Amino acid sequence: MVEKSKVFQIGVHCFMIILMLFCLIPFLLLVVSSFTAESALLKNGYSFFPSEISFDAYKALLVDSSSIMRGYLLSFVVTVTGTLSNVILTLLFAYPLSRKDLPGKGFFSFMVFFTMLFNGGLVPTYMMWTGVFNIKNTLWALIVPNLMMGAFYVIMMRTYFTTNIPEAVLEAARIDGAGELKMLIQIVLPMSKPIIATIILLVGLNYWNDWLNGLYYVNDDRLYSIQVLLNKMLMDVQYLMTNAASSLGQSIQLPATGIKMAVAVMGALPMFIIYPFFQKYFVQGIVIGAVKG
Numbered sequence: 001m002v003e004k005s006k007v008f009q010i011g012v013h014c015f016m017i018i019l020m021l022f023c024l025i026p027f028l029l030l031v032v033s034s035f036t037a038e039s040a041l042l043k044n045g046y047s048f049f050p051s052e053i054s055f056d057a058y059k060a061l062l063v064d065s066s067s068i069m070r071g072y073l074l075s076f077v078v079t080v081t082g083t084l085s086n087v088i089l090t091l092l093f094a095y096p097l098s099r100k101d102l103p104g105k106g107f108f109s110f111m112v113f114f115t116m117l118f119n120g121g122l123v124p125t126y127m128m129w130t131g132v133f134n135i136k137n138t139l140w141a142l143i144v145p146n147l148m149m150g151a152f153y154v155i156m157m158r159t160y161f162t163t164n165i166p167e168a169v170l171e172a173a174r175i176d177g178a179g180e181l182k183m184l185i186q187i188v189l190p191m192s193k194p195i196i197a198t199i200i201l202l203v204g205l206n207y208w209n210d211w212l213n214g215l216y217y218v219n220d221d222r223l224y225s226i227q228v229l230l231n232k233m234l235m236d237v238q239y240l241m242t243n244a245a246s247s248l249g250q251s252i253q254l255p256a257t258g259i260k261m262a263v264a265v266m267g268a269l270p271m272f273i274i275y276p277f278f279q280k281y282f283v284q285g286i287v288i289g290a291v292k293g
Contacts, residue, residue: 061259
């Protein structure tokens with residue numbers, strides 16, 4: 001029995017290593033390709049061991065370094081502000097839904113679930129945000145639409161509260177005179193670090209990678225987040241070539257393929273740096289806070 005258990009564990013570890021390689025290898029190939037000369041890419045294709053190293057793609061992207069830095073700063077501000085707002089709203093919605101004595105609990109739960117199935121569509125949504133709320137070409141255009149609070153996160157946090165916060169602890173606190181707000185801050189929050197860290201990571205990733213809101217609601221280049229800016233560069237390589245040539249005062253041939261790889265690396269790199277700090281809580285929160293049938 002012990003030998004079978006060891007064989008099973010070895011098999012599981014080998015499978016997870018293979019799965020990890022499937023995720024890691026493409027990203028490593030992406031990074032290496034971004035440092036590969038355009039001529040080598042066109043001649044030999046993508047390779048982990050390029051015949052010629054080149055930084056031309058990054059030089060081209062960093063010609064207008066002020067826009068890149070402004071985009072990174074704006075994305076950082078939007079991600080932090082939006083993530084904190086999302087977590088607070090999700091927490092304040094999920095905690096009451098986890099209580100058995102909430103009046104109208106079935107109705108509110110249904111309304112949360114309903115938003116996961118249906119939405120108003122792009123055109124009515126655009127008309128609402130631009131005509132009623134007037135968020136076009138403002139910072140709120142990158143924070144509010146579609147991202148401020150998600151039904152999936154509410155359900156996941158509610159499930160965590162229901163299954164992992166003992167009702168007896170809350171009853172004891174209520175007997176001692178604690179109100180709902182005090183119980184939430186002093187009891188529920190300290191016991192909910194895994195699920196909170198998980199939602200911070202998931203929501204922060206969504207905010208950082210979001211470019212659709214910038215595409216729909218922003219046409220002021222001073223409000224371009226890093227993803228919107230990189231997407232604009234990616235979709236208009238010819239413009240980038242002209243801009244780089246005029247800035248450098250010489251005629252150059254920019255690496256179109258390398259630029260695409262460099263854009264992906266620059267957009268994803270901050271999340272790869274941050275993720276290890278949340279990994280422990282992320283795995284625990286996903287396992288414990290998963291929606292159960």
